[in-house]
Amino acid sequence: MGYTPELEELIKKIEATRPERVAMARRNEHYPALNLEEREQVLNKYHPDYQKEGKRKVKVGANKGDLFQNEVADLLESKSIIRPENVDLSSVIYETDVLVIGGGGAGTSAALMASSVGANVIIATKLRHGDSNTIMAEGGIQAASQECDSPFYHYIDTIGGGHFTNQADLVAALSYDAPLSIAWLESLGMMFNKTPEGRMVVRHFGGSSRKRLHSAGDMTGAEIMRVVRDEARNRPDRITVLEFCPAAELLLDKEGKCAGAVLYNMETHEYYICKAKAVVLATGGFGRLHIRDFATTNHYGATMDGVVLAYRAGVGNKYLYSTQYHPTGVVYPEQNVGLLITEKVRGLGAHVLNADGEQFCFPLEPRDVESAELIREAMERGKGIMTSTGRVGLWLDSPMIDELHGEGTVKKELPAKFIQFHRHGIDISKEPMLVYPTLHYQNGGINIDAAAKTEISGLFGAGEVVGGIHGENRLMGNSLQDIITFGRRAGAEAAEYVKGGVELKKLTLDHVVQFENELKEAGIKNPKTAPILLPDYSTEEVNARRWSET
Ligand code: MEZ
Numbered sequence: 001m002g003y004t005p006e007l008e009e010l011i012k013k014i015e016a017t018r019p020e021r022v023a024m025a026r027r028n029e030h031y032p033a034l035n036l037e038e039r040e041q042v043l044n045k046y047h048p049d050y051q052k053e054g055k056r057k058v059k060v061g062a063n064k065g066d067l068f069q070n071e072v073a074d075l076l077e078s079k080s081i082i083r084p085e086n087v088d089l090s091s092v093i094y095e096t097d098v099l100v101i102g103g104g105g106a107g108t109s110a111a112l113m114a115s116s117v118g119a120n121v122i123i124a125t126k127l128r129h130g131d132s133n134t135i136m137a138e139g140g141i142q143a144a145s146q147e148c149d150s151p152f153y154h155y156i157d158t159i160g161g162g163h164f165t166n167q168a169d170l171v172a173a174l175s176y177d178a179p180l181s182i183a184w185l186e187s188l189g190m191m192f193n194k195t196p197e198g199r200m201v202v203r204h205f206g207g208s209s210r211k212r213l214h215s216a217g218d219m220t221g222a223e224i225m226r227v228v229r230d231e232a233r234n235r236p237d238r239i240t241v242l243e244f245c246p247a248a249e250l251l252l253d254k255e256g257k258c259a260g261a262v263l264y265n266m267e268t269h270e271y272y273i274c275k276a277k278a279v280v281l282a283t284g285g286f287g288r289l290h291i292r293d294f295a296t297t298n299h300y301g302a303t304m305d306g307v308v309l310a311y312r313a314g315v316g317n318k319y320l321y322s323t324q325y326h327p328t329g330v331v332y333p334e335q336n337v338g339l340l341i342t343e344k345v346r347g348l349g350a351h352v353l354n355a356d357g358e359q360f361c362f363p364l365e366p367r368d369v370e371s372a373e374l375i376r377e378a379m380e381r382g383k384g385i386m387t388s389t390g391r392v393g394l395w396l397d398s399p400m401i402d403e404l405h406g407e408g409t410v411k412k413e414l415p416a417k418f419i420q421f422h423r424h425g426i427d428i429s430k431e432p433m434l435v436y437p438t439l440h441y442q443n444g445g446i447n448i449d450a451a452a453k454t455e456i457s458g459l460f461g462a463g464e465v466v467g468g469i470h471g472e473n474r475l476m477g478n479s480l481q482d483i484i485t486f487g488r489r490a491g492a493e494a495a496e497y498v499k500g501g502v503e504l505k506k507l508t509l510d511h512v513v514q515f516e517n518e519l520k521e522a523g524i525k526n527p528k529t530a531p532i533l534l535p536d537y538s539t540e541e542v543n544a545r546r547w548s549e550t
Pocket residue numbers: 137138139140141340341342343344475476477478479480
């Protein structure tokens with residue numbers, strides 16, 4: 001298929017400016033980065049999070065009075081998908097030491113650590129084991145593993161990228177554990193990119209003061225998931241995996257300790273009571289809410305489930321109003337709209353360009369700033385490129401990479417992206433990609449401390465469901481690091497908590513009943529039901545043809 005003749009014509013403008021831009025890059029000359037004041041200005045005017053409309057204050061729960069995007073507020077003010085009065089809590093189907101809800105990188109790392117400390121573990125996961133944002137993360141994982149770097153610089157960069165809003169103890173844990181996480185992943189068999197001498201290849205990314213990004217091609221998350229999942233599957237005596245089995249509600253005991261979950265078998269539509277002495281919530285983020293109608297990089301199950309369950313149990317959240325739009329999501333071909341084009345492309349030197357083939361931003365600003373600059377170029381300055389389906393994008397000049405680093409670099413460093421575009425007749429080592437910001441990450445989430453504990457005894461959190469680590473803007477490669485750091489911490493802490501002796505009292509869903517009473521008292525009419533589990537993409541025409549229940 002390839003590009004349309006109209007787009008091919010526009011690509012000539014990119015090719016015309018490329019020799020001069022490559023020459024500049026070789027001289028180490030770059031488009032100037034913005035200063036702090038300019039960043040604030042561009043964020044305030046163009047970043048979707050900063051727009052006043054499309055938000056409201058929630059009227060119930062731990063974050064009552066706080067402002068959220070409407071899509072998030074709807075779910076915080078939702079009612080349960082189960083009727084507590086119909087659930088027989090005495091009919092316990094599964095019993096375990098540690099229940100991990102979520103089978104991505106964070107949940108699987110938690111399960112491994114908990115089992116290493118001696119706990120029996122169940123992983124309950126909504127789709128297949130490994131279907132998660134982890135497996136879709138491309139460019140790399142941060143860790144201060146080099147002589148010129150240290151956890152101190154990792155900490156400072158992370159706090160700066162997060163606009164100084166991050167929870168300091170969590171950032172300290174992340175930057176301190178990061179080199180250990182890399183060593184742990186290597187011990188499990190992860191194949192990082194290395195030099196012929198065996199040293200880690202490390203690169204810059206947006207907001208970095210040191211080269212700190214470790215990668216496995218552009219499939220770093222998939223490689224992480226491969227090794228942690230293999231390890232978990234090799235411990236069947238200690239780790240049981242329930243696929244297509246998400247949590248519908250958390251269970252507490254009469255004393256308010258977390259005591260397991262009501263699980264929902266998506267294939268048979270059965271509910272299971274799973275009693276657990278400790279629970280690790282690792283359900284991932286909210287990309288599939290398509291906030292402000294943005295396309296997303298996220299996997300199909302990213303529907304904010306864990307935040308919803310924890311909220312009903314009384315756990316508040318931090319920075320959940322903050323959404324990360326990755327600057328470079330696919331705009332063309334249509335089949336791939338929203339999918340991630342890793343920041344590593346810019347890390348390798350590719351420029352972001354407008355319709356005239358001009359640079360308009362420093363390519364490695366922190367993500368929120370970079371996205372706001374792309375939106376400004378397309379929407380205010382009218383310098384975007386329109387596709388035949390009416391989408392607007394900007395160019396990402398990937399052919400520069402081979403020119404700067406030698407022929408074959410694109411294929412070697414970005415093999416997955418190369419194949420993904422090749423399938424549609426586009427050779428990204430010779431032609432640029434068309435990109436636009438895409439909803440990528442839930443910056444905020446449930447409150448935890450550095451031991452991954454929530455305010456409820458026996459409930460731990462790890463991964464994208466958690467808030468505070470990244471403040472209001474996450475840097476590249478810190479999510480793959482955070483799932484390992486806090487997944488490992490959550491699993492080990494949960495198992496230690498169980499070892500300390502946990503006596504569960506009568507199981508209850510009273511918190512759900514109370515929460516729904518609060519909804520009524522607040523006058524919230526027709527609340528949605530949640531967790532929504534899967535996004536609904538049915539069109540009006542499809543809905544009109546559906547059988548009615550009545
Ligand atoms: O941390 C991320 O979001 C990541 C690795 C994404 C990417 O651009 O590759």
